[in-house]
Amino acid sequence: MKIGDWISVVSIIVSLIIAISSWIYTAWTTWKNNSPSVIIAIRHYRLANFMNRYLIIKNYGKTTADVKLVTSEWVTGENEKIDLSIWQDITLAPNQDDVYYLPDWIEGKLKIKVKYSRHNSSSKSGQFNDEFEFNINKENDIELRVKNDKGETNYLAEIARSIQELKK
Incomplete structure (x- = not known):
């Protein structure tokens, strides 16, 4: 050659x-x-001197998500357990959300874990676990911490503050 x-x-x-x-x-x-992205957030609505608070679960991804398990635990405070089993075994289409009313008497930090997968996926690569932590008492400075599958923690307080400013 x-x-x-x-x-x-x-x-x-x-x-x-x-x-x-x-x-x-x-x-x-x-x-x-093209993977699903299920996020749990908290919304505060003030009506005169009364505050309504809601937990929202939403799929921000581009594909359908099957929510397998949602658990909550209080980091601080002696509140009753919040039953988020209504969100267990549901399917969320892209941009679809659902709301859960939080009673007035609760306060403290709430940690929520959500396990979801791509729609009709049984492979390990199509399953996701996320963890969210909220300070229920804060109205203008929402504290949101997200932990992904790799154990990395992202703080989304700036995004939460921006959302609060847009609401006003």
């Missing part, structure tokens, strides 16, 4: 490696961008 033939073979191999890695990256980003 001549040197020109070797250069051709090497360039073909490099081209194949680039094409395969590009295909894998495209498949991964498509899968990631």
Whole structure:
């Protein structure tokens, strides 16, 4: 084989490696961008001197989510257990949400864990676990902490403050 033939073979191999890695990256980003994203948030509504509070579960993703399990526990305070079993075994379409009324007497920090998956998916890669923590008492400075599958914690207080300002 001549040197020109070797250069051709090497360039073909490099081209194949680039094409395969590009295909894998495209498949991964498509899968990631088209996954469900179930978020639980709290909304405060003030009517005169009375405050209404609601927990909202919403699918912000681009595909349907099957909510498998939703649990709650109080980090502080001696409140009664909140029964979020109404959200268990439900299906949320993209941008669909549901509301749960929080009684007036509750206060403190609430931790909620949600386990959901892609619609009709039984594979481990299509299952997600998220954890949310709320300070129920705060009206203008909502504290929201999200923990993803990798154990990384994201603080979304800035987004919550922006939402509060938009409501006013």
